[in-house]
Amino acid sequence: MTREQLDSLAAEFRYVVTDAICRSGVGHIGGVMSLVEIVVTLYFRIMKVKPENPDWPDRDRLVLSKGHAGPIVYTALAYKGYFPKAWLTTINQNGTRLPSHMDQILTPGVEITAGSLGQGLSCACGMALAAKHDGKKHRVFCIIGDGESDEGQIWEAALFAAHHRLDNLIVICDYNKMQIDGRTEEIMNLEPLVDKWRAFGWETFEINGHDWDAIHNTIRKADAVTGRPAMIVAHTIKGKGNRETEGLVDCHNVKIPDETTYQRIMCGLECKYDLPY
Amino acid sequence: MQGIQSINIAVNSEEREDMSNYHDMEMRVVYARTLKELIERDPAVYCLEADLGKADASIPEISKHHPGNFINCGVQEANMIGVGAGLAKEGKIPFCATFTAFATRRCYDQITISVAYANNNVKIVGNSPGITQGPNGGTHMCFQDLSIMRAMPNMHVYSPADANELRSVMFHMAASKQPTYMQLVRLKMPKLFEEGAPFDPNQAKRLHEGKDVTLVATGFMTRFALDVARLLAKEGVTVDLLHYPSVKPFDAKTLIESAQKTGTVVTVENQNIIGGLGSAVCEVLSERHPVRVKRLGIPDQFGEVADPDYLFNKHGFGLEHIAQACRELSRSKSKKL
Numbered sequence: 060m061t062r063e064q065l066d067s068l069a070a071e072f073r074y075v076v077t078d079a080i081c082r083s084g085v086g087h088i089g090g091v092m093s094l095v096e097i098v099v100t101l102y103f104r105i106m107k108v109k110p111e112n113p114d115w116p117d118r119d120r121l122v123l124s125k126g127h128a129g130p131i132v133y134t135a136l137a138y139k140g141y142f143p144k145a146w147l148t149t150i151n152q153n154g155t156r157l158p159s160h161m162d163q164i165l166t167p168g169v170e171i172t173a174g175s176l177g178q179g180l181s182c183a184c185g186m187a188l189a190a191k192h193d194g195k196k197h198r199v200f201c202i203i204g205d206g207e208s209d210e211g212q213i214w215e216a217a218l219f220a221a222h223h224r225l226d227n228l229i230v231i232c233d234y235n236k237m238q239i240d241g242r243t244e245e246i247m248n249l250e251p252l253v254d255k256w257r258a259f260g261w262e263t264f265e266i267n268g269h270d271w272d273a274i275h276n277t278i279r280k281a282d283a284v285t286g287r288p289a290m291i292v293a294h295t296i297k298g299k300g301n302r303e304t305e306g307l308v309d310c311h312n313v314k315i316p317d318e319t320t321y322q323r324i325m326c327g328l329e330c331k332y333d334l335p336y
Numbered sequence: 337m338q339g340i341q342s343i344n345i346a347v348n349s350e351e352r353e354d355m356s357n358y359h360d361m362e363m364r365v366v367y368a369r370t371l372k373e374l375i376e377r378d379p380a381v382y383c384l385e386a387d388l389g390k391a392d393a394s395i396p397e398i399s400k401h402h403p404g405n406f407i408n409c410g411v412q413e414a415n416m417i418g419v420g421a422g423l424a425k426e427g428k429i430p431f432c433a434t435f436t437a438f439a440t441r442r443c444y445d446q447i448t449i450s451v452a453y454a455n456n457n458v459k460i461v462g463n464s465p466g467i468t469q470g471p472n473g474g475t476h477m478c479f480q481d482l483s484i485m486r487a488m489p490n491m492h493v494y495s496p497a498d499a500n501e502l503r504s505v506m507f508h509m510a511a512s513k514q515p516t517y518m519q520l521v522r523l524k525m526p527k528l529f530e531e532g533a534p535f536d537p538n539q540a541k542r543l544h545e546g547k548d549v550t551l552v553a554t555g556f557m558t559r560f561a562l563d564v565a566r567l568l569a570k571e572g573v574t575v576d577l578l579h580y581p582s583v584k585p586f587d588a589k590t591l592i593e594s595a596q597k598t599g600t601v602v603t604v605e606n607q608n609i610i611g612g613l614g615s616a617v618c619e620v621l622s623e624r625h626p627v628r629v630k631r632l633g634i635p636d637q638f639g640e641v642a643d644p645d646y647l648f649n650k651h652g653f654g655l656e657h658i659a660q661a662c663r664e665l666s667r668s669k670s671k672k673l
Contacts, residue, residue, distance in 0.1 A: 163425070163454050171425060172454035175445055181415045182450055185422020185430075192404065193426075212446070215415035222410075 060103060065271050068103070068138075069095050073300045074325075074332045075147065076134045081315040081324060083151035086159065087127040088324075089310035090204065093235040093268065093295035094131050100274045101200060102135040110140040113167045119197050120186055122171045124179025125204035125233060126160035133157045133166065137335075141168040145336040177210030179203070180230065184220050187228040187288075198282060201230045206238030209247045214259070220288040221260030228288040229281045230261075233268065235297035239311045256290040268293030303327030358499035359527040364463065366499040367506070367520055368397035371431055374510045375405045381510055384420055384432040387411045391522070392433045392463055414443045420458040421450035429457060429510055435469070436462030436519065437478035440485055447517075452490040457513045465495070465519040466606035467639065467647045468556060477639025482554075483611025485517040486584045492537055493584040495519040495555030498528040501581055504535035521556050528559065528579075537582035540590040546574030548666040550594040550601040551658070554580045554613050557604045564658045573666050583613050588620040595621055600669035601629045602661045604653055609633040628669060630661045 060068070072095050080086030102108070106119040123132050130150055137144045142156075149155040156165045160174025170186070173179035183201035190197055203213060220228055234252065236243050243249055257263045262284040266273040274293070281289035297311070298304030303324050304313065315321050325331075358366045371394065374381045385408045389395035399406045409416040413434055420430035433439065439462040440447070451458045462481050469477040485493045492514050496502040502520070509516050528543070543558070544551075544565035553561035558579045565575035576594045580587065595601055601621065603614035614631030621627055632653040639647070648654025 171422070172449060175449045177414075178418050178421075178446055178450050181418020181446075182422035182425065184415070185419035185424075185428075186426050187422075188407070188419065189423050189426035189428055212414045212418065215409075215412040216418065219409060219412065219415055219419065 062271060065099065069099055070300070070328075070330045071332045072099060072131065072134050072138075074328050074330065075334060076130050077301065077324060077328060078334055079134070079147040079150045080130055081321045082148055084316060085312060085314045086130065086151065087311060088301070088304050088313040089237065089297040089307075090125060090128045090233065090235065091131040092299045092301060092304065093233055093297050094128050094202065095300065096269045096271060097202065097231055097233070097274055097293060098131050098135050100271065100278065102139055104275055105278050106200065107197070108139065108168075110136075110168065113141060117195065117197050120170045120183075120199045122173065122179045122183040122186070122199065122201040123161050124173050124183070124201055125176065125207050126173030126179065128202070128233075129157070129159060129161045132161065132169070136166070136168040139168070142166075148336050176204070176207040177212035180213055180216040181219070183228060183230070184216050184223070184225060187220070187225040188223055190227055191225065197227070199228050201228065203230060203232050205232060205234045205236060205243050205249060208232065208249055208252070209238075217256065217259040217261065224286050225288045226285050229278065229291065230288065231291045231293050233295055234292050235295040237297045237308050237311065241308055253292050256292070260287055261290045262287050264289065264291045266291060266293050268295035269299060300329060301327040358503065358531075359525070361499065362393070362522060362524050363499060363502055363520060364391070364393040364522045365397070366502055367461070368393035370503045370506045372398050372401055374506065375402045378429070378510065379405065380428050381405065382407060382423055382428050382430040384409060384416050384430050386413045386416045386434045386438065388434050388463065391435070392461070392520075394433070413438045414446045417443045417446040417458065417460070418450050421454065421456040424456040424458050429459065431459045431461055431509075433461035433463060433520070435476055435478070436465045436481045437476050439463070440481040440517065441478060444484060447491075448488055451515050452488050455490060455515065458515055459509050460517045461520050462517065463520045464522045465556060466634070467644050468521055468523060468606070469639065470643055471641060473641035474639040479608040479634045479639060480611065481517070481519065482583055482605065482607050482613060483615070486611065486616065490515055491584070492516040492582065494537065494582050496581050497555055497558035497579060498525045500527070500529045500531050500533050501535065503531070504533055505581060508535050508537070519555050526559050528562065535581060537585050538587055540587040541579045541581065542577065542590070543579050544575055544577035546576040547597055548574045549662045549669070550576045550578060550591070550598045551662055552578045552580065552591065552601060552603045552613065552617055554583055554605055556606040557653070560655055561604055561658060563655055564662060567655075567659055568662055573663060575662055580613060583616055586616045586620065588624065591617060591620055592625045595625050595627045598669070600627050600665040602632065602658065602665055603629065604632040604658050607633050608636055610636055628665060630665055632658060632661060
């Protein structure tokens with residue numbers, strides 16, 4: 060895909076996922092928008108998957124440990140063809156198969172249920188270990204949050220993955236530097252974050268998480284690492300791409316109580332697209 | 337599930353020459369040997385530990401013979417559950433073992449979300465339940481694992497009473513896709529069942545036939561309950577003894593039939609009387625066949641460093657306490673509730 064095509068797809072994803080979240084009246088817009096370029100890169104440039112056969116044994120796996128960003132993965136899965144795009148209008152509605160947090164039973168293409176923070180990375184370790192034991196070549200990607208990195212279980216898994224030399228595990232930290240109650244540096248400082256992962260025995264990378272080339276090239280480099288897991292700390296902007304949310308601490312879980320708010324938030328996006336449903 | 341299984345109660349514990357005399361071994365050794373056997377039958381079976389592999393006897397039994405299927409997570413119970421969930425998602429059958437306190441209450445949310453809610457086929461094993469934690473005392477003495485695991489949707493909860501039943505339960509666990517928690521008594525236990533005794537989570541086992549009082553037990557306490565039934569038979573009080581190797585699912589039919597016959601029920605468990613076996617019994621009977629029930633176990637207190645006899649006496653659920661409760665309820669059952 061050309062850079063123009065990627066930019067267009069990302070803008071369309073931001074428009075569609077914002078509309079889909081708004082329909083339920085409330086949603087995690089901030090942490091969804093910071094991940095758009097990363098999720099698009101994974102599903103449209105990196106990962107080997109077969110949407111028509113979600114359980115294809117040799118597929119690459121993605122575990123979204125920060126499960127509250129589910130809607131951006133749902134958007135990617137819908138555009139890849141795992142399920143009809145119309146499902147996106149059901150996000151967080153009664154009886155939906157697309158809940159706010161990832162659910163491996165409900166949603167085709169979702170590998171691991173996640174939402175109670177810190178748990179997905181441990182599951183990704185188990186999946187990567189299974190692949191190694193079975194001599195499989197597929198990769199396990201995992202996205203964690205920076206707020207999520209306050210959880211002790213993240214660091215248990217960090218020890219485990221390094222100890223077992225899980226070089227088929229590539230983790231991306233969505234480092235938007237905000238969590239629910241404020242900035243990470245004020246709530247629970249993570250710095251020096253990259254040094255911490257390096258000290259835990261991981262190969263580390265640090266990128267701009269909205270830079271197409273940086274994301275793509277770094278994942279490829281991380282994929283080539285042997286003997287240790289790889290951590291890509293991706294500097295991102297929470298609420299990216301919408302002037303109503305970008306860089307605002309309070310954009311974690313946005314309420315859209317009425318039509319006026321909906322119009323304001325949709326007008327904050329860079330481009331307008333025809334909704335695919 | 338109709339009727340009660342035909343159970344052969346062992347009349348003696350004659351030693352056998354072969355290696356299958358599991359009752360001469362500690363239950364943890366039986367656990368490790370059975371798990372080794374399961375791995376040899378199906379390489380998808382994994383043994384996960386959290387730095388208690390020696391206590392669970394999987395070191396050296398499995399670490400030596402099947403190092404590829406042995407994963408020691410270090411002191412990381414929460415991560416062990418998550419790794420187990422990931423392995424299960426890839427078709428493996430992980431048995432994750434540690435002490436009951438750490439296997440359940442320490443990582444309750446990880447089990448809830450990564451295992452039960454996601455329906456990942458993880459087997460969780462809690463070693464040294466209740467007062468059998470003796471020397472480690474109150475910090476390790478978990479009296480609520482049956483209760484909290486029973487309250488988790490999509491989770492089966494088992495507590496085998498002897499080595500042969502332990503083996504049957506483990507074979508069942510390895511063959512099923514059901515998230516499961518199993519209590520593992522670490523000690524050597526007297527023989528109650530023949531080798532290959534059937535295990536069906538939907539069926540209680542009647543170990544003693546009687547008409548005066550129903551006595552319900554599970555796991556570590558069943559051996560004592562059987563002693564009580566035999567003792568009281570000599571006094572002319574006949575005990576209908578039901579052993580529940582599965583506390584969830586719970587065989588309501590057998591309990592109700594017994595309560596209809598005897599008119600009164602005593603429960604005994606190596607747990608807090610809130611939420612475990614006694615509560616399961618009361619839930620069934622209060623809704624479907626109300627009779628008087630006496631629950632024996634830990635009366636909502638924490639544990640302490642002590643031997644079993646001390647704790648039996650302190651909390652009132654030893655042999656004589658069980659016998660006395662059975663006598664009293666069998667005498668008073670004609671009184672209205």
